[in-house]
Amino acid sequence: MVTATATAAPLLSVQGLTTIHGEAPCAACVALTGPEADRNQCPECGSIVACAGVSFDVWPGEVLGIVGESGSGKSTVLQCLYQDLQPAVGAAYFGGFAEGQRSIWDADRRERRELRTQSIGMVYQNPRQGLNLMVTAGGNIAERLLDANWRRVGDIREKASDYLQRTEVPLPRMDDFPAFFSGGMQQRVQIAKALANSPQLVLLDELTTGLDVSVQAGVLDLVRDIQRDYGLTAVIVSHDLGVIRLLADRTLVMKQGRVVESGLTDQILEDPQHPYTQLLVNCAT
Amino acid sequence: MNKPLLSVAGLSKSITLHILQGKVVTPLRDITFDLYPGEFLGIVGPSGAGKSSLLKCLYRTYVPTSGSMRYRTEAGEMVDLATAEEREMIALRRREIRYVSQFLKPPPRVEAADVVAAPLAAAGIEQREARARADGMLERLGLPDSLRSSFPSLFSGGEQQRVNVARALVSPPRLLLLDEPTSALDSENRARVLELLLEAKRDGVAMLGIFHDTEMLEHLADRVLVVEEGRVAREGRVGEVEIPNYIEAAAVEFA
Numbered sequence: 001m002v003t004a005t006a007t008a009a010p011l012l013s014v015q016g017l018t019t020i021h022g023e024a025p026c027a028a029c030v031a032l033t034g035p036e037a038d039r040n041q042c043p044e045c046g047s048i049v050a051c052a053g054v055s056f057d058v059w060p061g062e063v064l065g066i067v068g069e070s071g072s073g074k075s076t077v078l079q080c081l082y083q084d085l086q087p088a089v090g091a092a093y094f095g096g097f098a099e100g101q102r103s104i105w106d107a108d109r110r111e112r113r114e115l116r117t118q119s120i121g122m123v124y125q126n127p128r129q130g131l132n133l134m135v136t137a138g139g140n141i142a143e144r145l146l147d148a149n150w151r152r153v154g155d156i157r158e159k160a161s162d163y164l165q166r167t168e169v170p171l172p173r174m175d176d177f178p179a180f181f182s183g184g185m186q187q188r189v190q191i192a193k194a195l196a197n198s199p200q201l202v203l204l205d206e207l208t209t210g211l212d213v214s215v216q217a218g219v220l221d222l223v224r225d226i227q228r229d230y231g232l233t234a235v236i237v238s239h240d241l242g243v244i245r246l247l248a249d250r251t252l253v254m255k256q257g258r259v260v261e262s263g264l265t266d267q268i269l270e271d272p273q274h275p276y277t278q279l280l281v282n283c284a285t
Numbered sequence: 286m287n288k289p290l291l292s293v294a295g296l297s298k299s300i301t302l303h304i305l306q307g308k309v310v311t312p313l314r315d316i317t318f319d320l321y322p323g324e325f326l327g328i329v330g331p332s333g334a335g336k337s338s339l340l341k342c343l344y345r346t347y348v349p350t351s352g353s354m355r356y357r358t359e360a361g362e363m364v365d366l367a368t369a370e371e372r373e374m375i376a377l378r379r380r381e382i383r384y385v386s387q388f389l390k391p392p393p394r395v396e397a398a399d400v401v402a403a404p405l406a407a408a409g410i411e412q413r414e415a416r417a418r419a420d421g422m423l424e425r426l427g428l429p430d431s432l433r434s435s436f437p438s439l440f441s442g443g444e445q446q447r448v449n450v451a452r453a454l455v456s457p458p459r460l461l462l463l464d465e466p467t468s469a470l471d472s473e474n475r476a477r478v479l480e481l482l483l484e485a486k487r488d489g490v491a492m493l494g495i496f497h498d499t500e501m502l503e504h505l506a507d508r509v510l511v512v513e514e515g516r517v518a519r520e521g522r523v524g525e526v527e528i529p530n531y532i533e534a535a536a537v538e539f540a
C-alpha cells in the first residue's frame with residue numbers, strides 16, 4: 001500500500017538485468033554462478049556473468065546506493081544504464097524515455113545518444129573516461145551543453161562558469177586542460193560536466209575511490225550539496241559504506257553479480273539480513 | 286474517545302548472526318500496546334532488555350520478524366510500519382516520524398544550525414526562514430551562539446544530543462521516538478529538553494521514550510511499559526507500576 005505521501009511512479013525501473021561477458025555463453029552460465037556458487041565465472045564455458053537478474057526502482061528525488069566488493073557487478077549495472085554496454089537480458093523503463101513505455105535497451109542509435117547526452121549523466125570512477133583531456137575544463141562542459149542542444153555561446157559560457165564555481169574549480173582554471181589537474185579537481189570537473197545540463201538521472205561510480213582522504217570529503221560534500229539544492233535523482237556505486245551511509249536513501253547489496261539484499265540504508269547497516277552483508281558491515285566497523 | 290495513532294500487536298524481532306555460526310538472538314517477543322496522539326509512553330527495563338530494538342523496529346531501522354505496527358498517517362490512512370514499502374517509510378520519516386538516539390551521529394561538515402534546519406528545508410521552507418527557526422530552537426536548548434555555525438561532529442556528547450533534539454522538534458512530528466536523548470546532559474539542560482518535550486506533548490505529538498532518569502518519566506510519561514527479556518513485563522501509570530532501579534545496569538552499558 002502506497003499512500004499519497006509517496007510519488008506515483010519510479011523514474012527508473014530495472015527488471016532482470018543480466019550481462020554476460022564471453023565469446024559463447026552456454027545455457028548453464030547463470031545457474032552455475034552467483035553468491036552460493038561464490039563465483040561469477042561459468043565453469044562450463046568460462047564466460048563471466050557480470051550481473052544477473054538485477055531488478056530495482058529509483059524514485060524521483062531519491063539516491064539509491066549499490067555496495068559490494070570489487071567485481072560484484074556494480075559498475076556493470078551503471079554501464080548498462082549509460083548505454084556503454086548492451087545487456088544480454090533485461091529491461092529498463094525510464095521516465096525520460098518513450099514515456100517509460102519502451103526499454104532503454106531497445107533504443108535506436110539516435111535515441112541512445114539522446115539518453116546519454118541529455119537525460120542521463122555519468123560520473124566514471126576514472127575522470128579520464130568522462131572528460132576529454134585535450135579540451136579545456138570549460139570546453140568539456142560546453143561540449144556537454146552543445147550535445148544537449150544549447151546554442152548560445154553566452155549561455156554556455158555562463159553555465160560552465162556557474163558549474164565550475166559550484167564544484168569549486170577555480171575560475172582561472174576554466175581555460176586550462178584537465179590533463180594537468182589533480183585527481184580531485186578532475187573529478188570535480190567531471191561532476192560539473194555530468195550535471196551541467198541538469199539530467200534527470202545521474203550515475204556515479206566510485207566517485208571518491210583513488211582520491212586522497214582530504215579530497216574525498218570535498219567531493220562528497222559537493223554531491224551532498226547538489227542533492228540538497230537540486231533534489232538529485234541518482235544511483236551511486238561504492239564499495240565504501242561510509243559514502244553510502246552519507247548519500248544513499250536506499251541501498252542494494254551485490255555479490256557475484258546478484259543483488260543479495262536491499263533496504264533502507266540505515267537498515268542495511270544496522271540490521272543486515274544476508275550473511276554477506278553482515279560480513280561487509282562488520283568489517284567496516 | 287480518539288483513535289490510537291499507533292497499534293503494536295505481537296511484535297517480535299529475531300536476529301540471525303551468520304558470522305557467529307548462525308546464532309539467533311531475540312531482542313523482542315510478542316510486544317503489544319497502543320499509543321494515542323499527545324500520549325507519552327515511557328519504556329523502561331534493564332540494559333539489553335530490548336528497549337532500543339523496539340524503537341528501531343518502529344523506525345524500520347530493524348526489520349520486524351513478526352507482528353504488526355499499525356500507524357495512522359496524517360492523511361488518515363492505516364499503514365503497517367512492519368511491511369510498509371521503503372518508499373513510504375522514507376516519506377513518513379521525512380514528514381511524520383522522528384527518532385532521536387543517544388548515539389545519533391550528525392552528518393560530518395554540516396553546521397549545527399543547518400543540521401537542525403534540514404527537516405524544514407526538506408519540507409520546502411525557504412532557507413533563511415528555516416535557518417532562523419533552527420537558530421531559535423538551538424537557543425532554547427542553550428547551545429551557545431558560537432557553536433551554531435560550527436560542525437556538531439566535533440561537539441561533546443551533550444551538545445550533540447541537543448542538536449539531535451532540536452532537529453527532531455524544529456517542526457513537530459506526529460510520532461517521536463526517543464532513545465535516552467538526555468543521557469549526556471546536566472540537570473539544567475535536561476530541564477530545557479523537558480520543557481520542549483512537554484510543549485510538543487501539549488501540541489499532540491505522541492512519544493515513546495526510553496529514559497534512565499525516572500524524574501524525566503515522572504514529568505512526561507502517562508504510562509510506562511516495563512520491558513524485560515524482550516517482553517512487556519508490566520505496564521501502568523507512573524507511580525503505580527513498579528520500576529526497579531536499573532541505574533547500576535546502565536553504568537555497565539556505558540562501561
Ligand SMILES: Nc1ncnc2c1ncn2[C@@H]1O[C@H](COP(=O)(O)OP(=O)(O)O)[C@@H](O)[C@H]1O
Nearest residue numbers: 270300310312331332333334335336337338339
Ligand atoms: N543488530 C544486532 N545484532 C546482534 N544483536 C543485537 C542486535 N540488536 C540487538 N541485539 C541484541 O538484542 C538484545 C536487545 O538489545 P537492545 O534492544 O539494544 O536492548 P536495550 O536497548 O534494552 O539495552 C541484546 O541482547 C542485543 O545484544
Ligand SMILES: [Mg+2]
Nearest residue numbers: 333336337338
Ligand atoms: Mg538501548
Ligand SMILES: [Zn+2]
Nearest residue numbers: 026029042045
Ligand atoms: Zn557458461
